[in-house]
Amino acid sequence: MSRYEQHRSFLKSNFNEFKSIKTDKMKGIAQPPSVKSYGLSDNIINLPKVSEGVVKKSNIYECIKDRRSTRFYADESISLEELSYLLWATQGISGTTKAGLTLRTVPCSGATHCFETYLFITKVQGIKRGIYRYLPVEHKLLFMFELDEIDKKIDEITLEQPFVPNFAKKAAVLFVWSATPYRSEWKFDITAHKKILIDIGHVCQNLYLASESVDAGICAIAIYDQKMIDELLSLDGSEEFTVYLAAVGKKLEK
Template sequence: MKRYEEQRVFLKSNFDEFKNVKTDKMKGIPEPSRTKGYDKSSKFIDLPEVNEGVLKNSNIHDCIKNRRSTRFYADENISIEELSYLLWATQGITQTNKAGLTLRTVPCSGATHSFETYLFIMKVHNLKNGLYRYLPFEHKLLFLSELDGIENRIDEITLDQPFVPNFTKKAAVLFAWSTIPYRSEWKFDTTAHKKILIDVGHVCQNLYLASESIGAGTCAIGIYDQKMIDGILGLDGDEEFVIYLAAVGKKQR
């Protein structure tokens, strides 16, 4: 029971602990970058402007009611317009306030937005299969690399899924959210980590509802090979690492 008790403490509000902490922000240490850098000579893909034309169902009541984890996908591409919408729905910037903080389509503790969105693309019209990163400030995709045998690599990454084995490689896109914890630690110190886990839940729920609205399905994935996926994406596994996955594809009719 002791190991349960230790983890249960993590689930509780730690505001009293935070009141006695002097954060790096309070110490005057410069804020970490709010976005991950990239080589300006990289290949970029302009995403279509987000609009309601991609919606199959704009009734939020129905989207909430019908939302399910979807593990069976049609052998069908999603459009780049639909992908643009899903990315905007999960990390899109809708406003920047006077302090320079980005306000997005998802809530986030202290507007720290510690996440980066990586994509394993397999079935998207007019996009080459491979690895990409979403750039929310520019609303563009950054092409990272091709990945030989991408479906099989995804199968290896997602290990033995308990309900429907091997379903992830049949999706159109695998979303992989990494966290750069110091973006939140700078402001919240050791209390940041609970906030990060809560915030990534907000992101994934938006993906579920947005997918439902375009006739697609999503399944969140918490069972995966940490070292393998961090290695494939070139992450150091400490200052940045994958924290959550979600498969997306058109639903079987």
């Protein structure tokens, strides 16, 4: 039982301990960037302006009621307009504070925004297959690289799924979220890590509801090969690493 208890402590609030800590923010250390930079020569792809025109089910009650994890997908592409909407719904910037902090479409502890969104795209209209990164400030895509046998690589990364083996490679897009913990540690020190995992839950739930609203299916994935996917995305596994995945595709008609 002690093995469980050791990890259960992570779920509890340690705010009293936090009150006695002088955080890096309190020390006057500069806040880390809330987004990754990119080069002027990088291949940047414009995304369509987000529009409610892509929404097929606008009743939020219906979206919540009908939401399910979907592991069966049609052999059909999603549109670039739909992808633009899903990215906006999960990490899009909806405003700024007086202090200049960005506000997004999902809650985030202290507006620290620890996440980057990577995409394994296999079936999106007008977009070639490959690996991309979302740029939330610009609402654009950064093309990273093509990947030989991307379907097979997705299969290897997502390991042995317990309910429907090999389902992820049949999706149109695999969302991959990484965390850069110091963005939150700078402000919240040892209390940051619980907040980070709570916040990524907010992100994925928005993807569930937004996907349902465009008649797309989604399944969150927490079983994956950590080392393989981090190395593939050139993440160091310490300062930035993968924390959650989700497969999205058009629903297979029953």
